[in-house]
Amino acid sequence: MAAPQTFNTALPVAEGEFVFREQFFYRKASDDPSPADREVEVLGAISVLGYGVTGDFAAFAVLPYLDKELDLTTAGGARITRSTNGIGDARFFGRYTAYRDDAPGRTFRIAPFAGIEMPTGDDDDSDGQGRLPATLQLGSGSWDPFGGVVATYQTLDYQIDAQASYKINTEANGFEFGDEARLDASLQYRLWPRELGPGVPGFLYGVLEGNLRYRGKNEIGGIDDPDSGGTSLFLAPGLQYVTKRWIVEAIVQVPIVQDLNGDALEDDFTVRAGFRVNF
C-alpha cells in the first residue's frame, strides 16, 4: 500500500500476509522561551508490523526505539545534558475497512481503528541529576487507549488520505500527559512514470502531508502544568518510491503554526526516512 508517512492509511493488508515498516526519524525542538533554553533532540526508529487477519481487518504492532537528549541551563547557570535511550511504549491496534468502493483503477475506503499504547518503555529512568522529567522518559508508564477513522481515495495518478484520531492519556507516577487529538491529511501524486507501461512499474510519488495536533495540558499531581499542551500545525513535503515488494520514502515535517501554552517547547523540524516490505 502506498500510504502516508506521518499517519496510517485505509488500504488493505491481504489476508494472511505481513507488511513490515521501519521508519527512522530525527526530531529537534529548541525554541524555548524560558530561561532554561531547553533543546531536545530525539533520534528514533519505529518498527511496524501489520498482519491481514482478513481482507478487511488488519492488526498492527508498533515498537519504537528512542534516543532522547535534553540540553538545558540550570538555575545556577550551568549548561547540562540529560539523556536516555531504549525501547519506548508499544502500540497495538486493529483497523477494519467499514466501507469499500472499488472501481477500475481507483478505490475509496473508510476504516475506523482502535488500540492501546502499552507502558513498555522505561518510565523511571534517572541520571546524576536525579529522576528524568516525565517528558524525557522513554515511556509514559500508563495504558493509553486511542482510536479514530482513516479514509483513503486512491487512483492510478494520485492518492488522498485523511485521518481523525484521539488518544486518551492516563495517569502514572503522579503524572498524566494531556490527551491528544489529531487531524492528518496526505496527498501523493505520481511523478514518474508519466505514462504507465505494461506490468507493474515502480511509482515515484511526490508527497505533501499536513498534521494538525492538539495536546491538552499535562497534569502533575492532579494540577495542570501551564507550560504544556497547545495546538501545532505541521506541513511535510516528501518523496516515496513504491514497487510491488518494497517502498522507500522520506519526508520533512516543518511547523507552520505553534500555538503552545506558557513556556512549552516548540518543534524545529522532524526528518523521517524509511522503508516497507511486503512478505
Next chain:
Amino acid sequence: MRLGFKASMPIRVMFTAIAILLATPGIVFADEDRAVYVLQADGLACPFCAYGIEKQLGRIEGVATVSTDIASGTVTVTMAPGANLTERQAEEAVDRAGFTMRGFKRKATE
C-alpha cells in the same frame, strides 16, 4: 577435410531437428496445455497492492504463474497443465487481498 564434412552432416541434421521441435511445442507437448484466465481487479491502483492479489491467487492449487497489468487493472493467471480455475476461487482470492473482482474470463489455452 572430407572426413570433417562427413562428420558435420549428422550434427547439422540433429540441430535442425531440435530447432524444429523447440519451435513447435504444441506438437511436442500436446498433453501440457495450460488454461489462462484474465481477471479484472477493481480497486487496484498502486504497485504495492498488486503483490497481495498475486500472492492470494498464487496460493490456489494448480496456479502456475500470476502477472498483473496495473494500467488496465487486469491479472493474468496461468494454470499448470490440466488445472482449471473457477470464478468463485478467483473472486474469493481477490477479496482476501482486499479488492473486488469484476471480470473473469478464460482467455485461451497456451
